[in-house]
Amino acid sequence: MDNIIELSKIVKNYKVGTHIVRALRSISLDIKRNEYVAIMGPSGSGKSTLMNLIGCLDTPTSGKYVLNSNDVSKLEDDQLADIRNNEIGFIFQTFNLLPRYTALENVTLPLIYAGYAKNERIERAKEVLEDVQLTDRITHKPNELSGGQRQRVAVARALVNKPSIVLADEPTGNLDSKTSLDIMDLFDDIHKAGNTIIVVTHERDIALRARRVVRLIDGEVEYDRLNEVPAKPKKS
Numbered sequence: 129m130d131n132i133i134e135l136s137k138i139v140k141n142y143k144v145g146t147h148i149v150r151a152l153r154s155i156s157l158d159i160k161r162n163e164y165v166a167i168m169g170p171s172g173s174g175k176s177t178l179m180n181l182i183g184c185l186d187t188p189t190s191g192k193y194v195l196n197s198n199d200v201s202k203l204e205d206d207q208l209a210d211i212r213n214n215e216i217g218f219i220f221q222t223f224n225l226l227p228r229y230t231a232l233e234n235v236t237l238p239l240i241y242a243g244y245a246k247n248e249r250i251e252r253a254k255e256v257l258e259d260v261q262l263t264d265r266i267t268h269k270p271n272e273l274s275g276g277q278r279q280r281v282a283v284a285r286a287l288v289n290k291p292s293i294v295l296a297d298e299p300t301g302n303l304d305s306k307t308s309l310d311i312m313d314l315f316d317d318i319h320k321a322g323n324t325i326i327v328v329t330h331e332r333d334i335a336l337r338a339r340r341v342v343r344l345i346d347g348e349v350e351y352d353r354l355n356e357v358p359a360k361p362k363k364s
Contacts, residue, residue: 131194132324133159133182138191139178140347151177153347154191159326161292164319166327166338174347176297179328183216183295183346184208213241214277217286219293221301223278225270231257231281232266237288256284260314276307283314287323294318296327300334312337 140152152174158163170176181193182319184200185339187208193201200211212218217238225234235253244252257266260280279299286294296315300308312334319325319339327338335341336355343350 130161131158132161132163132196133157134192134194136194138178138181138193139189140174140181141189146165150259151347152181152188152308155344155347155349157342157349157352158181162319162324164315164325164327164339166341167331167352168329168332168334168335169344170330172346173344175328175330177343177347178344179295179326182293182326183218184211195254213238214289215292216282217291219279219282219286219294219296219299221298223270223282223302225278225281225285227270230267230269231262231273231277231284234270234281235285237290238285242289252288253254253284257281259287260284262296272356274307275303276310279303279307279311280314283311283318287318291323293324293326296325298329299327300329300331308334351352 134349135155135157138152138155142149142151167175167178177186181188184195187203188201190202192199195211196215198211200208203211232250232253235257236249238306239249239252249341254266257263260283262277264282265273265277270281273281300311315325315327322327327334329335338355340352340354342352
């Protein structure tokens with residue numbers, strides 16, 4: 129498998145008043161196409177900063193970032209926006225759904241920005257909502273859905289543009305344990321379908337569902353190792 133992500137000596141510094149915060153300290157990391165990787169670490173370890181860089185929400189202070197054969201390290205904001213829309217599907221802890229829009233309308237949003245015609249948007253959105261088993265909820269608004277259903281809508285929205293990478297930030301943080309297992313089962317299915325998945329989490333049980341775990345501490349990689357795929361926890 130070829131690399132879809134290549135991070136080389138990535139440094140990210142923030143200036144807070146007169147103080148320089150060194151959030152990432154020369155991180156080098158490769159992720160192959162169709163890998164399933166968890167990024168772990170305590171608060172302040174740099175995992176959120178690394179997620180923002182991988183997701184092209186921010187740029188490094190120094191170092192090189194190649195995404196899907198494109199050097200994105202020095203791109204301007206509008207170029208980064210294009211990369212985000214075409215290459216990356218985001219899934220957030222807080223779902224980030226528009227409350228006045230139906231599930232179907234929320235899922236079509238990335239396709240509007242990508243310039244798809246209305247009929248194409250609706251057809252594609254229905255396809256991914258079927259994939260996440262929400263066909264019977266497409267006309268429901270977020271407040272008419274459970275937490276797990278809202279996260280499934282968010283997953284469908286992340287997949288609708290057929291992105292190179294699915295990037296999930298604490299995707300089970302607002303869910304109960306049973307619903308969390310359902311969502312992680314869905315991630316297994318997405319991975320089996322050929323997607324590259326990167327999950328940022330502080331939960332060990334969630335990280336162990338990935339095939340590889342990268343743990344950060346103080347802006348550096350503490351360890352990077354493969355997981356033996358564990359038996360799935362039983363749902364209570």
